[in-house]
Amino acid sequence: MSVIERPDGTPERFSPPVSPAAEPFWAATRERRLVLQWCRSCDRPIHFPREACPRCLGAELEFRPASGLGTVHAVSVMPKPANPTMAERAPYAVALVDLDEGVRMLTNVVGVDPWSVAVGVRVAVAWEPLADGRHLAVFVPAGGEPTP
Numbered sequence: 001m002s003v004i005e006r007p008d009g010t011p012e013r014f015s016p017p018v019s020p021a022a023e024p025f026w027a028a029t030r031e032r033r034l035v036l037q038w039c040r041s042c043d044r045p046i047h048f049p050r051e052a053c054p055r056c057l058g059a060e061l062e063f064r065p066a067s068g069l070g071t072v073h074a075v076s077v078m079p080k081p082a083n084p085t086m087a088e089r090a091p092y093a094v095a096l097v098d099l100d101e102g103v104r105m106l107t108n109v110v111g112v113d114p115w116s117v118a119v120g121v122r123v124a125v126a127w128e129p130l131a132d133g134r135h136l137a138v139f140v141p142a143g144g145e146p147t148p
């Protein structure tokens with residue numbers, strides 16, 4: 001776990017560690033591309049990346065481009081962040097987003113009043129730069145009608 005500091009000594013957002021299985025995922029974020037790990041045996045998406053398929057234990061895995069579109073499954077607004085590196089952002093929306101490919105991501109919905117983020121809202125990926133050149137996948141409202 002690493003916290004990156006700005007030149008003035010204040011911390012920036014938590015910089016996620018990279019497991020060996022997740023290296024292709026994070027490499028793609030350097031080009032602002034969202035990719036998902038897929039199992040070749042059962043042809044299903046996997047998130048977060050891991051060494052074997054959690055359904056069939058298959059080890060023949062590959063990364064494929066993702067649509068970057070999803071639907072909010074659950075959301076919580078943090079008015080006072082437990083993490084001090086997020087203090088300047090409060091209030092902010094922490095959400096579970098169901099990607100159209102069929103996996104769920106823990107993320108933030110940004111660029112909108114966090115209290116307006118609701119279950120069923122359609123969202124699209126956006127990218128927040130990290131200090132090391134990677135990007136963090138966050139989401140913004142995609143417009144259109146919420147799904148029930």
Ligand SMILES: [Zn+2]
Pocket residue numbers: 039040041042043044053054055056057058
């Ligand atoms: Zn599988």
